[in-house]
Amino acid sequence: xxxxxxxxxxxxxxxxxxxxxxxxxxxxxxxxxxxxxxxxxxxxxxxxxxxxxxxxxxxxxxxxxxxxxxxxxxxxxxxxxxxxxxxxxxxxxxxxxxxxxxxxxxxxxxxxxxxxxxxxxxxxxxxxxxxxxxxxxxxxxxxxxxxxxxxxxxxxxxxxxxxx
Amino acid sequence: xxxxxxxxxxxxxxxxxxxxxxxxxxxxxxxxxxxxxxxxxxxxxxxxxxxxxxxxxxxxxxxxxxxxxxxxxxxxxxxxxxxxxxxxxxxxxxxxxxxxxxxxxxxxxxxxxxxxxxxxxxxxxxxxxxxxxxxxxxxxxxxxxxxxxxxxxxxxxxxxxxxxxxxxxxxxxxxxxxxxxxxxxxxxxxxxxxxxxxxxxxxxxxxxxxxxxxxxxxxxxxxxxxxxxxxxxxxxxxxxxxxxxxxxxxxxxxxxxxxxxxxxxxxxxxxxxxxxxxxxxxxxxxxxxxxxxxxxxxxxxxxxxxxxxxxxxxxxxxxxxxxxxxxxxxxxxxxxxxxxxxxxxxxxxxxxxxxxxxxxxxxxxxxxxxxxxxxxxxxxxxxxxxxxxxxxxxxxxxxxxxxxxxxxxxxxxxxxxxxxxxxxxxxxxxxxxxxxxxxxxxxxxxxxxxxxxxxxxxxxxxxxxxxxxxxxxxxxxxxxxxxxxxxxxxxxxxxxxxxxxxxxxxxxxxxxxxxxxxxxxxxxxxxxxxxxxxxxxxxxxxxxxxxxxxxxxxxxxxxxxxxxxxxxx
Numbered sequence: 001x002x003x004x005x006x007x008x009x010x011x012x013x014x015x016x017x018x019x020x021x022x023x024x025x026x027x028x029x030x031x032x033x034x035x036x037x038x039x040x041x042x043x044x045x046x047x048x049x050x051x052x053x054x055x056x057x058x059x060x061x062x063x064x065x066x067x068x069x070x071x072x073x074x075x076x077x078x079x080x081x082x083x084x085x086x087x088x089x090x091x092x093x094x095x096x097x098x099x100x101x102x103x104x105x106x107x108x109x110x111x112x113x114x115x116x117x118x119x120x121x122x123x124x125x126x127x128x129x130x131x132x133x134x135x136x137x138x139x140x141x142x143x144x145x146x147x148x149x150x151x152x153x154x155x156x157x158x159x160x161x162x163x164x
Numbered sequence: 165x166x167x168x169x170x171x172x173x174x175x176x177x178x179x180x181x182x183x184x185x186x187x188x189x190x191x192x193x194x195x196x197x198x199x200x201x202x203x204x205x206x207x208x209x210x211x212x213x214x215x216x217x218x219x220x221x222x223x224x225x226x227x228x229x230x231x232x233x234x235x236x237x238x239x240x241x242x243x244x245x246x247x248x249x250x251x252x253x254x255x256x257x258x259x260x261x262x263x264x265x266x267x268x269x270x271x272x273x274x275x276x277x278x279x280x281x282x283x284x285x286x287x288x289x290x291x292x293x294x295x296x297x298x299x300x301x302x303x304x305x306x307x308x309x310x311x312x313x314x315x316x317x318x319x320x321x322x323x324x325x326x327x328x329x330x331x332x333x334x335x336x337x338x339x340x341x342x343x344x345x346x347x348x349x350x351x352x353x354x355x356x357x358x359x360x361x362x363x364x365x366x367x368x369x370x371x372x373x374x375x376x377x378x379x380x381x382x383x384x385x386x387x388x389x390x391x392x393x394x395x396x397x398x399x400x401x402x403x404x405x406x407x408x409x410x411x412x413x414x415x416x417x418x419x420x421x422x423x424x425x426x427x428x429x430x431x432x433x434x435x436x437x438x439x440x441x442x443x444x445x446x447x448x449x450x451x452x453x454x455x456x457x458x459x460x461x462x463x464x465x466x467x468x469x470x471x472x473x474x475x476x477x478x479x480x481x482x483x484x485x486x487x488x489x490x491x492x493x494x495x496x497x498x499x500x501x502x503x504x505x506x507x508x509x510x511x512x513x514x515x516x517x518x519x520x521x522x523x524x525x526x527x528x529x530x531x532x533x534x535x536x537x538x539x540x541x542x543x544x545x546x547x548x549x550x551x552x553x554x555x556x557x558x559x560x561x562x563x564x565x566x567x568x569x570x571x572x573x574x575x576x577x578x579x580x581x582x583x584x585x586x587x588x589x590x591x592x593x594x595x596x597x598x599x600x601x602x603x604x605x606x607x608x609x610x611x612x613x614x615x616x617x618x619x620x621x622x623x624x625x626x627x628x629x630x631x632x633x634x635x636x637x638x639x640x641x642x643x644x645x646x647x648x649x650x651x652x653x654x655x656x657x658x659x660x661x662x663x664x665x666x667x668x669x670x671x672x673x674x675x676x677x678x679x680x681x682x683x684x685x686x687x688x689x690x691x692x693x694x695x696x697x698x699x700x701x702x703x704x705x706x707x708x709x710x711x712x713x714x715x716x717x718x719x720x721x722x723x724x725x726x727x728x729x730x731x732x733x
Contacts (some may be wrong), residue, residue, distance in 0.1 A: 011339060015274060026279045036170065056466070063463035069283045069303060072339040164338060 001052045003032075005077040005084060007162055008047040008065060012038055016050065016070040020047060023068065029061050033086070033129075033151030044072065050129075052131070069095050073081050074164050077154045084154035087124070088132045089114070093143035094121040102142050109135045120145060165254070165321060166191040168297035169198055171331045174225050176201060176216060176595055178209040181230025184256025185297055185462035187321040189227075193407060201595060201624060204616040206233050208588035210240020213615070215552060216594025218575045223250040223304050223374060223601040224592065230256045231269030234315075235276065239582060241311045242280040246579025247397060248374055250309035252300045253277075257286070257317040273315045273547050282310030290320050291327045298332045301478060302564045308461040309341025311372060343460060346477030351485050354432070354456040354473050355493065359501055361430035361643055363452075363508045364390045366730040367413065368642025369461060370397025370578065371479055378571040379401070381434065387490055389502030391512055394419035395436050398562055405547075410512070411521075414442040415715045416560045419520035419725060419733075422713070424512055425450055425582015426723040432458045435479045438468040439579075448721035458482050520713050520727060530680045534633050536557065537684065538565035544688045549601040549629075550593045552576065552611030554586035557639035560711045562605040572687055584613025587630065593616060594626045601629065601692065608661055608702075618671040621698045626718075629691060630700045632664060635707040643710045668700040675700045 017036060021126050024031050029051060036047040053061060058076060065071050077084070094102050095118070106113060106123045109131070115122035125135055129152060136147070156162070165188050178201045181189045192200055203209040206228045213224025217617045222243075229235050234255040255265065274284045283303050285296045293316075300312040319325075358364055366388075372381050378401045385392050385408060387473040392402050402409055411418030413425055425431070425605040436442070443449045449466045449469055450613040457464075457471040458479055465474040469651065475482055494501065502509070523535045538561045539548070551566055552575040559576055567576045576591060577585040590604035611632055621628060641656040665675030674697050678687050684703070691699040716724040716732060724732045 015284075018275070019278060022278050056470075060463065060467060067461070067463055069337070069340050 001054055002058075002160040003050060003052055003078065004058055004153055005048060005050050005082070006062065006065070006074060007077050008049075009039070009075040009162060009164065010036070010045045010047050011070040011072060012043050012045045016045070017047070019068050020049075020065065022162040023064055024051075027060075027064060029057070029147055035151035036157060037147065041164070044109070048151070062086050069111060072118060073162055075156065077156060080160070082154050084128055084159060085126055085153050086129050086132055086150050087126050087150040089148050090123045090136070090139070090144060091146040092121050092123060092124065092139060093119060096120045098142055102139070105135070105138050105142075108159055109138070112123055121127070165199055165293055165295070165316070166195060166198060167329065168294050168331060169225065169245055170195075171177065172297065172301045174198060177227050178203060178212040178216070178226030178592070179227045180206050180209060180233060180257065182231075184230040184234050184258060184318040185227060185233075185254075185321075187257070187318065187323055188254070191323070199688060200227070202620065203588070204619050205299030205451070205614065206236035206593075207239050207584065208614050208620070209619045210237050210253065211243065211582075211585050211588035212592035212595065214240060214244050214585075215575055216596045217244075217249050217251055217592075218589070219550060219572050219593040220596045221572065223252055223301060226251065226253040227723050228253070228255050229269065229327050230258055230273070231271045233269075234271055234273040238276060238280070239584075241277055241313065243577050243580045243582040243585060244311040245280040245282070247370060247577065250304040251311040252297075252304050253311060253313045255313060255315050257315045259319040260288070260317045261319075263317065264589050265575055272315060277313045280311070281313050282308075284313040284315065287314065287316040290322075293320070294329065294331045297335070302335055302337075303340065305623070306341075308464075315542060327410075343462075343477045344481065346458065346475045346482035346485060348485065349365075349474055350475045351482060352489060354475060355486060355489050356389060356474050357430050357454060357456060358388065358390070358432060359471065359493070362505060363427060363429040364388075364505065365424045365428040365431055366390055366392040367395075367425065367431055367433045368398045368401055369390060369395040369434065369436025369438055372398055373571045374383055375435060375460065375479040377435070377478075377480040377483050379582070380487060384490070387487065387494070387501070388525055389500060390505070391424055391509070393417070394441060395439070395578070396576065398436065399574045400568030400571045401564060403569040405569055410516075412563055413722070414439075415444070416564065416711050417442075418564075419518050419713050419727065420512055420515035422722045422725060423515045425477065426721055427511075428453050431455045433471075434483070435459060440468075443468065444715045444717060444720050444722050444724065448719075450722070461525045462704075476482040518727070530682065532678070532681050532684055532705045534561050534635065534639075534709055536681065537567050537631060537633050537703050537705060538562050538605065540684050540688050541605070542566045544685065544692050545603065547602055549573070549603045550575065550590070550597065551603045551605055552586045552590040552593060553604070554606040554613075555581045555583045555640075556607050556712050557611075557635075557643065557709075558605050558607045558633040560640075561567045561633070564711075577700065583610040586610060587614050587617050587628070590630075591621060591626050595624070602627075603629045603631060605631045605633065607639060608632055608636065608658055608664075609638045618673060618698070621674045625696070626698060627696055628698050629692075630698070632700065632702045634661075634664075634702055634704050634716065636661065636704075637707055639707075639709075640711070646710065663701040664700060668698070673698040673700060675702065678703045
């Protein structure tokens with residue numbers, strides 16, 4: 001089993017997303033993260049999902065996705081060199097001595113504090129999923145109030161592009 | 165909407181009216197090019213359209229209302245989906261402004277049908293109707309065919325809202341382009357493998373029937389002289405009476421077909437999908453074989469079984485290419501391609517000699533065995549009838565004992581296994597071919613799942629011949645309970661069966677009851693001589709008979725079979 005990032009160009013139509021998600025449920029594939037938004041061409045959405053699958057499973061997943069009428073093109077980014085990023089917002093209890101400690105940890109990870117109250121910081125962090133996980137582990141002594149993650153987005157490195 | 169259906173040359177629509185489709189039904193009333201068949205339950209409309217499609221190769225068209233009309237159609241849509249049958253289902257929807265408000269007869273049809281359609285549309289503007297219908301028919305019939313749902317809110321079909329009408333002549337869909345030709349390099353490689361093989365087998369499936377490639381298949385197989393077996397869905401694509409034919413393969417396949425599969429060194433799979441009812445344990449499937457697989461659907465290739473030479477393309481075009489390459493190659497050699505495999509053919513003949521389908525008559529001499537019913541139907545119809553079936557023991561007996569020589573004559577629900585399919589499917593076939601003999605082989609369990617359609621048969625004068633193999637039990641369930649549950653027949657007996665003869669007579673049809681062997685053939689002769697009426701034959705058979713051969717599962721290979729009660733390979 002390997003972690004895969006599949007990036008899909010989808011017709012920007014009502015119901016297209018539900019077909020993709022339905023396919024995963026129906027065929028017993030798992031989705032770990034999912035993110036979708038329109039592209040610079042408003043008739044297309046770009047959907048990125050991560051899943052864990054073996055080589056033969058990933059072949060089936062991509063073939064089945066390609067069969068969906070609204071899927072225009074797709075690529076398994078993990079097949080080649082690629083850049084991937086995920087955005088995370090973390091709300092942490094920050095009072096007393098902890099306030100400085102949380103700030104220091106955020107600085108080490110190049111996080112930004114985007115909201116402040118007397119008792120809490122909201123920290124924004126961008127990076128690979130592994131980096132975000134590491135930041136959360138580093139916060140062990142702090143009290144994490146809330147975490148929200150965007151799911152993974154990615155592009156192939158170099159000249160290679162996914163387009164119609 | 166009706167004009168669009170006319171543009172697609174639709175001649176029959178199977179359906180049932182209701183609130184949200186009344187505008188469409190009113191338009192239907194005002195024309196006479198399209199004929200509508202009014203069913204008694206929407207499930208039957210989908211099976212009728214399905215039988216129509218399977219027998220003609222043209223898409224079946226269904227029209228139902230929203231809510232319960234739509235949900236009743238679901239089983240038939242799933243049946244068509246599993247067997248890749250082209251079908252367009254138009255379902256009414258509540259008015260656009262009521263969608264999402266739990267209004268009367270509202271259901272999310274696009275949502276409910278999503279996993280069992282090739283594609284679906286929710287029409288949002290009246291001006292979109294022509295393009296949506298054009299796309300629906302194109303998607304349903306091209307590539308690997310399948311059902312397409314068009315859900316249309318009532319206000320969109322309001323006749324007082326006039327819109328410009330233009331039916332699109334051509335379609336371009338950037339995200340949908342089915343393969344049109346197989347890869348020549350792969351095809352050449354496949355031919356070389358076949359010619360070098362010592363123990364080749366050809367395994368053909370429903371894709372050959374759907375792809376209209378029966379003629380090309382026959383040509384290829386006859387040039388090669390190799391043995392060929394077929395799936396349940398592929399029967400008739402290659403003649404069932406041809407000496408090269410090994411019979412059906414799989415769970416209830418012939419001994420010689422399953423043995424040949426297990427021992428082959430090169431397997432050519434054509435339009436078949438390595439279903440679990442064919443392969444038995446995947447880990448033990450064809451252990452010595454290199455596999456070539458031709459299919460229009462790339463997702464079918466290496467889904468269950470890893471394939472060595474995949475060829476994605478329409479079977480008709482790929483087989484045509486194979487035949488021409490093969491002819492070129494054979495010009496150069498003197499020996500026929502099957503001359504070097506005589507040892508293999510002898511081995512297969514040995515397996516054939518086991519005669520796995522031999523029928524033992526009942527020892528009392530008069531109790532009818534179910535296999536004898538199918539044999540008698542074959543004899544009386546001269547093997548040329550369209551035969552539809554329901555699901556269960558009778559379906560397997562029909563597949564085993566009625567060798568089909570032509571494609572599209574054998575019509576059954578192979579993938580989904582839908583009881584209640586047989587009668588409405590036969591009605592769809594009879595609608596398309598009013599002058600042909602159409603037989604529905606069924607059982608007393610299955611027939612009761614859509615028996616209300618006897619009324620539709622009366623309304624449209626459909627002279628279907630219904631052969632009810634009545635063993636008083638859900639035979640296939642009972643067989644499994646006998647074999648795997650120490651004979652505990654949990655809920656597999658049908659009590660309070662109707663007097664079928666009286667029942668069909670109440671609808672104005674003809675009924676016969678047959679209980680002894682001596683009457684079987686004469687009464688069948690009499691029944692088939694009645695050309696213009698539906699005849700129901702209630703044939704009482706030995707309730708203890710099992711279907712054999714039968715794969716031994718779990719963990720068995722294709723060669724592990726029960727050959728009769730207590731006798732295994």
